[in-house]
Amino acid sequence: MVRFSNSLVGILNFFVFLLSVPILSTGIWLSLHASTQCERFLDKPMIALGAFLMIVAIAGVVGSWCRVTWLLWFYLFVMFFLILIVLCFTIFAFLVTSKGSGETIQGKAYKEYRLEAYSEWLQKRVNNAKHWNNIRSCLYESKFCSNLELYARREPVSAFYKEDLTPLESGCCKPSNDCNFIYINATSWTKTSGTQKNSDCQLWDNEKDKLCYNCQACKAGFLDNLKSSWKRVAIVNIIFLVLLIIVYAMGCCAFRNNKEDSYARSSGFNNP
Numbered sequence: 001m002v003r004f005s006n007s008l009v010g011i012l013n014f015f016v017f018l019l020s021v022p023i024l025s026t027g028i029w030l031s032l033h034a035s036t037q038c039e040r041f042l043d044k045p046m047i048a049l050g051a052f053l054m055i056v057a058i059a060g061v062v063g064s065w066c067r068v069t070w071l072l073w074f075y076l077f078v079m080f081f082l083i084l085i086v087l088c089f090t091i092f093a094f095l096v097t098s099k100g101s102g103e104t105i106q107g108k109a110y111k112e113y114r115l116e117a118y119s120e121w122l123q124k125r126v127n128n129a130k131h132w133n134n135i136r137s138c139l140y141e142s143k144f145c146s147n148l149e150l151y152a153r154r155e156p157v158s159a160f161y162k163e164d165l166t167p168l169e170s171g172c173c174k175p176s177n178d179c180n181f182i183y184i185n186a187t188s189w190t191k192t193s194g195t196q197k198n199s200d201c202q203l204w205d206n207e208k209d210k211l212c213y214n215c216q217a218c219k220a221g222f223l224d225n226l227k228s229s230w231k232r233v234a235i236v237n238i239i240f241l242v243l244l245i246i247v248y249a250m251g252c253c254a255f256r257n258n259k260e261d262s263y264a265r266s267s268g269f270n271n272p
Contacts, residue, residue: 005253006064012247013060013075016053024050056082060251069258076255079248086241093234096121097227100220102167105177110165112177113220118227126219135222136213145173145187145211152186160186171221172212175204187211 027046056078063072100118102111115123126132148169152160160183165173174189175181178198181189188206196202200215212218 017057020053
């Protein structure tokens with residue numbers, strides 16, 4: 001008779017197996033049909049995650065229900081390292097997102113963002129030309145600046161200053177407040193003469209595929225957006241970590257049950 005812990009581990013891993021199928025299928029579909037660089041960026045991680053979950057789930061189901069001790073041992077070994085990885089990532093996410101926030105500008109509803117306010121590790125990632133070119137391509141493909149232009153095209157400057165822009169809109173779609181450019185619309189500004197201390201002022205371009213996508217402010221806006229996302233992920237990870245520990249504990253019970261049953265069968269065979 002299959003014991004309760006074995007049954008529960010098997011059931012949970014059966015649901016994990018079902019979850020892995022759409023993840024793996026989506027990754028394969030993206031690798032074959034992706035039309036943008038951002039979509040192509042996701043295919044390999046999704047295939048790897050789907051395959052990993054499927055293999056671990058099969059090991060958990062077969063090991064617990066069919067009493068295959070070596071498979072259950074493999075399952076517990078992988079689960080242990082998964083717990084360590086999730087724990088380390090959660091701590092790391094909280095550490096690298098502890099610094100940085102938007103700067104309030106007097107007379108404006110939106111904030112502006114400066115790269116030096118964020119952690120050095122994150123700064124190095126976005127200052128790497130190869131990394132940023134990939135990120136920049138994804139940002140452009142998301143069309144948030146085009147959407148902002150359509151939304152605020154006919155707004156006077158006084159109304160635009162009251163807009164609660166997102167970090168990406170503030171950093172990538174308009175020039176810095178330091179530049180003192182003349183407003184035409186949300187994504188079109190007339191440059192003024194004089195020397196600006198902020199290097200982003202020289203990088204600004206009214207061309208829709210350029211704007212301020214190479215500005216430090218755009219990188220800072222991206223990091224602020226990433227920071228918010230990582231904090232939410234870290235909170236979810238804490239819940240996920242607790243569940244992993246519970247499942248791992250039940251897996252240990254199932255492994256012990258397998259060892260006891262194996263010993264009992266062995267003893268019964270040797271001592272009829």
